[in-house]
Amino acid sequence: MWYAKMYFSGEKEFFENDAFGMQGLPSKQLELPFLESLLTFLELDEKEITPMLERISVNWEHFVESSDLGAHTAAMVELGMLAEKHIYFRLLYTRCFGCISVNGFDQAEIQAIALDLKEFVTQFSETRKQVEKFLECVLDVDSAGREPQKQAAKNYHYDQPRDPELFRFEPVEPGRCAPVLYSSAVRDMIDYSLRSCVERGVTVRRCKNCGRWFPQTGRVSAEYCERPVKYGEQRCREIGAFRQWTKKQTDDPIFKAYRKEYKKRFAWIRAGRITDEQFYAWSEKAREEKKKCDREIISLEEFQQWLRDSKI
Secondary structure, rough: OOOEEEEOOOEEEEEEEEOOOOOOOOOOOEEOOOHHHHHHHHOOOHHHHHHHHHHHHHHHHHHHHHHHHHHEEEEEEEHHHHHHHHHHHHHHHHHHHHHHHHHHHHHHHHHHHHHHHHHHHHHHHHEEEEEHHHHHHHHHHHOOOOHHHHHHHHHHEEEEEOOOOOOOOOOOOOOOOOOOEEOHHHHHHHHHHHHHHHHOOOEEOOOOOOOOEEEEEOOOOOOOOOOOOOOOOOOOHHHHHHHHHHHHHHHHHHHHHHHHHHHHHHHHHOOOOHHHHHHHHHHHHHHHHHHHHHOOOHHHHHHHHHHHHOOO
């Protein structure tokens, strides 16, 4: 039995599920950048999520033992809150809702959910550590290289990790060109994401601006992700490009010479030694001379001499 549909297409990942837990009639759809669901799962606040999962598990178990609808309601309320925090938790919510609304208090499924919730709570922290280890050992382009298949073969014997701290794969059906996952468990989604990276040769890297993992689905030399900067509209890639330009300019002796004289004359405006018009007239001439130096029409020494001799 499955409760959510997940698949990758190009540089996107897609999720479908029915809000009432029904299969085959998805009423909710979500499109994300490739691997975004897994990487944001690693960034969840464990101190916030773990107590919520523990309360949900306790309330659901109490519901199983006593048929207390109040406990069921409390569990569903927190599951709904988790579902808004991450797409993986929407799977838990849909499964729990479906066993009541669609299947009419399916006792076998209710008890199975209780066991799965308890197991998920105990494995939540460890699973995230295992995924981080997998990224570092298999997918991280800076530490593992650009051959995920080779690194996977090195670190795994079939689906068993050689290091117990690595994520353990579950057997899956091989040989499909565009596989679709019909899932009833969060672990299946993680497994599917990591396998897809290895299969497609997708590496990951930590963004040099925000420090978060991102998949290299475009340029393999990319060092900055496409995510918006927190509390702003600029993306890390745009900030990175500006920083690289600034660093390049800062290290450029032609720009340094020009900037030094520019700042000196700009200070003269505040001191009342020159007018705005005189400054802008000089800066226009200085930019023209700088262009000549950039194009090697004049030498750096000649440009520096012009700056020293220029009036104003």
